[in-house]
Amino acid sequence: MSPQTASDDPLDDFLARSICLDGVTRRVYFSGAGPGVILMTEMPGISPHVARFARWVRLAGFTVYMPSLFGRDGAVPQTEEGLAIMRRACVSAEFRALAANAPSPVTQWLMSLARMAHKECGGNGVGAIGMCFTGNFALTMMLEPALLAPVLAQPSLPLDDPGGIDSSPEELARIRARLERDDLSVLAYRFEGDRHCRAERFAAYRAALGERFVGRVLPDAAANPDPPPFFRDVVGSPHSVLTAHLIDAEGEPTLQARDEVLSFLRTRLYGEPLFAAETII
Numbered sequence: 692m693s694p695q696t697a698s699d700d701p702l703d704d705f706l707a708r709s710i711c712l713d714g715v716t717r718r719v720y721f722s723g724a725g726p727g728v729i730l731m732t733e734m735p736g737i738s739p740h741v742a743r744f745a746r747w748v749r750l751a752g753f754t755v756y757m758p759s760l761f762g763r764d765g766a767v768p769q770t771e772e773g774l775a776i777m778r779r780a781c782v783s784a785e786f787r788a789l790a791a792n793a794p795s796p797v798t799q800w801l802m803s804l805a806r807m808a809h810k811e812c813g814g815n816g817v818g819a820i821g822m823c824f825t826g827n828f829a830l831t832m833m834l835e836p837a838l839l840a841p842v843l844a845q846p847s848l849p850l851d852d853p854g855g856i857d858s859s860p861e862e863l864a865r866i867r868a869r870l871e872r873d874d875l876s877v878l879a880y881r882f883e884g885d886r887h888c889r890a891e892r893f894a895a896y897r898a899a900l901g902e903r904f905v906g907r908v909l910p911d912a913a914a915n916p917d918p919p920p921f922f923r924d925v926v927g928s929p930h931s932v933l934t935a936h937l938i939d940a941e942g943e944p945t946l947q948a949r950d951e952v953l954s955f956l957r958t959r960l961y962g963e964p965l966f967a968a969e970t971i972i
Contacts, residue, residue, distance in 0.1 A: 696739040696919075700765040704746075705757065712803040718764070719804070720757040723749035726817060726960035727808030729756050729801060729832070733823035733844075733931060734780065735773035735921055736762015740934035741822070744949070748820075751953040752961070754812045756804060760797065760825065768921035768935070777925070780824065781850070795848070795857060798828050802835040809837035816840070818956045822934065823847045826888070827857040830877060830896075833866045840959035842952055843879040843896075844933050845888040854891035856899065863899040870903040877904050878955050880948055882929035882936070884911040907951075913944040 705720035720737070728748050732741045737759060745755045762776045780786050785797040801819070808817045816839035821829035826846025832838045848857040856863065870876065877900060881888045893906045914929030914936040922935045929936050933952065937945040957963055 696743060697767065698739070699767055700737075700739040700742045702737070702742055702765045705742075705755075710758075710804065710807070712807065713800055715800050717800070718759040720745070720759070720764070721755065722746075723752075723754040725752040725754055725812065726814035726956075727756055727805070727812040728753045728818040728820065728840075728956060728960075729758070729805055729808060729829075731758065731801070731819070731821045731825035731828055732760060732762070733825065733934060734761070734847075735768050735776040736760075736766060737764045738766065738768050738919065738934065740919070740931070740937070744933050744937075747949060747953065748956070751957065753818070753956060754808070756808050758801070758804060768919045770920045770924040773921035774925055777824075786824065786848070795828065795831075798831040801828055802832050802838075805832055805835050805838050815960050815962065818842070818960055820844065820933075820952070821846065823887070823931065826879075830866060831858055831862065833869055833875075833877075834862065839873075839875060840956050841877050842955065843877060845881050845885055845930055846879065846892065847887040850887070853889040854895050856892070856895050858899075867900050867903060870900065875903070875959070878952065879904065879906045880909065880932040881906070882909050882911055882914055882932065884928055885930050886928040887926065887930060907948060909944050909948065913938070915945070 705722045708719050708721050710719045730745050745757050749755050761780050786795045805817050816837045818840035819829040819832045820842040822844040826843045829841040849855040896904045911929045915938050918935040932948050
């Protein structure tokens with residue numbers, strides 16, 4: 692791991708806000724200026740790698756809203772602690788980790804956050820990036836009209852059905868109708884050999900959403916070979932395209948994926964492509 696991500700991140704360049712929506716209060720880390728982007732952490736929480744990606748989004752001209760959904764904020768993902776967090780999330784009523792064809796209840800709160808972010812930040816609308824456990828949440832959030840740019844990074848739910856989708860058929864039909872009506876698309880990423888987000892899931896998304904689903908599959912060789920302990924010992928395969936398995940070096944496929952995500956957000960939320968990639972450091 693790089694020195695930037697090898698120790699706990701104090702997150703002191705973000706403002707921590709307690710935000711109450713729909714009767715539920717959560718801590719949300721907030722920073723930046725410009726249209727809002729909801730960045731949802733992967734398992735087991737807001738790690739230094741997730742925070743690094745949030746800073747790249749901020750630098751690209753956006754206001755980042757990073758809700759604390761599980762785990763210890765800013766912590767390097769360790770093996771035993773990460774396993775305990777994952778086990779708790781798997782039995783939580785908020786996250787239907789093992790239920791296909793049903794959205795997780797927490798997505799209602801996240802849609803309210805997207806609506807609030809649009810009101811606070813203005814602009815054309817907001818973006819949403821889900822990762823791993825939260826990957827599909829960005830798709831469900833398309834039921835909120837303010838959401839214009841959904842990104843699904845290695846969506847992993849439901850855990851026990853490789854070809855399942857964490858959305859109901861009725862929900863998927865409404866999302867596809869909206870994508871077609873508003874000429875929008877869904878951008879998604881996975882590694883070829885990912886054990887937790889397999890080819891069957893991308894095939895299911897494509898069957899449900901047609902050409903509106905844009906899936907990118909990266910070769911396993913493009914993954915960072917030295918991820919944090921949780922990803923080495925528990926995840927056990929290339930997985931986190933934009934965070935733990937991203938290689939921050941010019942020409943790397945994962946860095947190109949990062950820049951594609953930022954350009955996607957700029958195009959949807961600003962109506963223009965990303966400025967020169969070399970300014971993202």
